[in-house]
Amino acid sequence: MSKTELISVSLTLNGEHRSIEIAPQERLLDTLRYRLGLTGSKEGCGEGECGACTVYIDGLPANACLVLTVQVRGRALETIESVQVDDLGSMHVSGATQCGACTPGVVMTACWIKRHPELAKTHTLRELMAGNLCRCTGYDGIIEGIAGTDCAS
Amino acid sequence: MLVQEPNSIPLAGATDVLVHWPAHLDAHAKTYLDLSGLDDLRHISWNQEALTLGARTTYWDVIQDEQCHQEFPLLQHAARQVGAVQIQSRGTWAGNIVNASPAADGVPVLMAYDAVVVLQSTAGTEEVPLNEFYMGYKQMRRRTDQLVVAIRLPRRSYAVQVFEKVGARRAQAITKVGLAMTRSSVGWRVVASAVAPTIRRCPSVERLLEQDAPVCSPDDLAEAFATDTQPIDDIRSTSAYRARVLARVAFHALQSQAPGRS
Ligand SMILES: Cc1cc2nc3c(=O)[nH]c(=O)nc-3n(C[C@H](O)[C@H](O)[C@H](O)COP(=O)(O)OP(=O)(O)OC[C@H]3O[C@@H](n4cnc5c(N)ncnc54)[C@H](O)[C@@H]3O)c2cc1C
Ligand code: FES
Numbered sequence A: 001m002s003k004t005e006l007i008s009v010s011l012t013l014n015g016e017h018r019s020i021e022i023a024p025q026e027r028l029l030d031t032l033r034y035r036l037g038l039t040g041s042k043e044g045c046g047e048g049e050c051g052a053c054t055v056y057i058d059g060l061p062a063n064a065c066l067v068l069t070v071q072v073r074g075r076a077l078e079t080i081e082s083v084q085v086d087d088l089g090s091m092h093v094s095g096a097t098q099c100g101a102c103t104p105g106v107v108m109t110a111c112w113i114k115r116h117p118e119l120a121k122t123h124t125l126r127e128l129m130a131g132n133l134c135r136c137t138g139y140d141g142i143i144e145g146i147a148g149t150d151c152a153s
Numbered sequence B: 001m002l003v004q005e006p007n008s009i010p011l012a013g014a015t016d017v018l019v020h021w022p023a024h025l026d027a028h029a030k031t032y033l034d035l036s037g038l039d040d041l042r043h044i045s046w047n048q049e050a051l052t053l054g055a056r057t058t059y060w061d062v063i064q065d066e067q068c069h070q071e072f073p074l075l076q077h078a079a080r081q082v083g084a085v086q087i088q089s090r091g092t093w094a095g096n097i098v099n100a101s102p103a104a105d106g107v108p109v110l111m112a113y114d115a116v117v118v119l120q121s122t123a124g125t126e127e128v129p130l131n132e133f134y135m136g137y138k139q140m141r142r143r144t145d146q147l148v149v150a151i152r153l154p155r156r157s158y159a160v161q162v163f164e165k166v167g168a169r170r171a172q173a174i175t176k177v178g179l180a181m182t183r184s185s186v187g188w189r190v191v192a193s194a195v196a197p198t199i200r201r202c203p204s205v206e207r208l209l210e211q212d213a214p215v216c217s218p219d220d221l222a223e224a225f226a227t228d229t230q231p232i233d234d235i236r237s238t239s240a241y242r243a244r245v246l247a248r249v250a251f252h253a254l255q256s257q258a259p260g261r262s
């Protein structure tokens, strides 16, 4: 395959059916940021450690820096751009964010936890949030913000 | 596909392969075979004798499965210590096996449960006990035209089940020393990780436990572990630390799970 040859991939992006032209070796994070202009997902480490690029693939959190776009063909993809302000609950008053670099990823994982109250039976918030690194807050503000978001709603 | 391109590299969750992924196509001298579309390979199935995990079955699939939790608790125990949710949702057990890291966390528990790797190619199906799968560092009994299609675990009742991972911190850390142990009607299985070029069973330790020799302190296990492993110094730890910790972790696990032994 030559360098410039693009391939077409269909998927559901934030609830909308989309067909996009991408390079076969393209990472999902690059497709989102550079082809689709969805720059909410951040690149912190590019190797799966920090979670700043967290998206949902078929409803589960995944690092967009570790997925090829061809791998989400036919899947349901959701990004931080689909999150509504109301979904944030008390995160914006609890000190859950300072510089903001980690915040899109933190919010994605937090909203996933909120969608799945049954996880509280088996997991602590800290275990579920372990894939989102934050250099600023010391995590307490994040955990308090999520705990205050009424996980049962 | 693997017949046409026998040297192509399968891609499952891509959580190993995509780390340090070059952006430009010309940097990729290889062909990749993406398994994402093969939903038939993603299953957790049971029959009388065995549990079978499909090659695309993820850590999260197993974490969510109540019956796995009941019968093979170490699978969940290990899965929950692989990276974090974002890795568990994509990473597969088969990918963990073929990536062949000496510090992997899925492999030791599978090996302690006597898992069998089911390989398939157009030439047919081949089954290799995980215990015999690795020949050396990143060397394994898998031809490049073979896909792992399933992992099979015999159903048994266990008197002892242990998995311990020692890392720099609790979450998202690479294992410095790992240990999986089981005891069932077929005997003891003691599997150590990050202390040899491959994850492996420790036959001398297993023999010592079979013989009901008294184990009164970590020192009683240290010699047998030393025979079975070759820990190294690297950026994460030293060989002396690894050897010491392995014997201590095993001793304390035995004290809590098989108190008659010590
Ligand atoms: C941030 C981070 C943290 C991690 N933490 C841990 C950890 O704590 N413990 C741990 O053990 N691992 C960890 N890993 C490594 C990785 O997530 C696991 O090894 C995972 O199980 C790999 O599965 P995968 O499906 O993503 O593999 P892939 O990356 O898709 O593939 C890995 C290898 O297996 C081959 N392969 C995959 N499927 C098949 C198949 N069906 N047949 C033949 N070959 C196949 C591929 O060609 C490749 O060589 C971590 C990775 C990251 C990025
Ligand atoms: S950028 Fe993807 S995990 Fe850090």
Ligand code: FES
Pocket (backbone or CB within 6 Å): A096, A097, A098, A099, A100, A101, A102, A103, A133, A134, A135, A136, A137
């Ligand atoms: S707010 Fe700065 S990294 Fe989290």
